[in-house]
Amino acid sequence: MLDLAFTAFFLFLLAAGFKRPFIWVLFYLYVDIVQPQVISWGVLSRLPVSLIAFGAAFFGWLVMDRKDDVRFTLRQGLLLMLLAWCGYTTLAAAYPIDAADKWSWVWKALLFAIFLPFTLRTRLRIEAVALVMVLAASALVIDGGIKTAAGGGGYGSLRIFVDSNNGLFEGSIISCVAIAIIPIVLWLARHGTVFPTDWRVWGFACALIFACALIPVGTQARTGLVCLAILCALYLRTAKHRFLIAGGMALAMVIAVPFLPKAFLDRMNTIENHKSDQSAGTRVAMWKWTWEYAKANPMGGGFTAYQSAKVTYDTMEEKTTGSTTIVTSSEVEEVGRAYHSSYFEMLGEQGYPGTAIWLALQFTGLLQMEIIRRRWRKRTGADEQWQAPLAVALQLSHVVYMIGSIFVGIAFQPFILMLIGLQCGLWSYLKRIEAPAPSAARASRQMKVVTARSGTPAQPA
């Protein structure tokens, strides 16, 4: 039954693209986020669905879409440089077979992020991409949220659809992404036109945000909790009724704490007391190792270079009985642990050049969204109200991602690369409507000349 439903939905999206080829771009976003081929055991699991969707999206744009006003932006250039650099490090990788395995999905995610802005030619397309990203991620978030509320979950044991540790199905990654989409959910609820704002839209948005906030509880990923705290602080910075919202947040926390599972509270306590925690100990030791590794290999070791890591560290445990506290120290040795941080993942795998390009990509994103916010926030036109809030939403999502990235290796997470593609698209679109591209401007001038010759006053552009 599930397989049949998935296949029907797959065919529906494929067919819809023949009427409006842009739907194929949305189709790829959906396939890459929900991964129906992983959840389903039927026909879809045997088909290269991701490749089909990617091919359809590219073909639709190449053959059926307008390309006269296409621009290539600075950040797409950075993405292209990153793609080329990753290709080079894969060829020179310390572990060529495993590196090729990671490269097989990284290149696709990077290429799509470069391609996506070309297709974002209208306001509705930008909204549609944001909407499909949120709704596709909502499948995972609603599932995880309900299971958490019903008492399921635990570190590494919250099962979202499948027992998989890949992509968005991994606990720390979905925690970070779930919190990162909250600002976009709010923007869609306020400014959406596909689902215009009303009580049903706000009802769903609030329920979804609640589910997003539950994901860090369900996965017991501390990253998510840190991301949520940062997001709340950032909202308070710009909110109009900040005292009211701060009071509401405090009240929600007071009500929520007694209902949180003890395992979750115990684990969150280790944020402060990380010395007793092995997972946190590994992180710090791996970061030290990577720092030294980058000094020895400034060009990076290629994907999965962490396999050569060998780290030892001490964990301390305190036991208090009466007035006596016994501190037990034990040495732990680990081999080939993951980086547990996107920044160190970049440093170890892509070396200094790759890290520099990646950091430039992140910070130019924050900067461009800030420029859009300042340029558009004081405009008063009826169709000039959505731009600044979207830039703020995308900026907040990006900050959440960059904070989460400190603790999780998600440097090439496709969902985040889509978010970057959306930022590039918004930047490029707003530039275009403010100053048309040379070919479009030429066409516009020619039209005005023709109109003037025919003796009718030209309409304002």
Place this chain on the structure above:
Amino acid sequence: MVDYFALAISHGLLAIAVWRLLARADLDEDHPQPRPAPRKGVGVHGESGGDA
């Protein structure tokens, strides 16, 4: 059961969204030209174009 519910609600909304997008002329052009109604005896020349 929870899996089915989560998939049904998200995919239902996705399907409605795509359905609505199919009917929206502004998906491909921000200010789509209204389709000229066929009128007998009146040429298209001399008519002013909509906003560009």
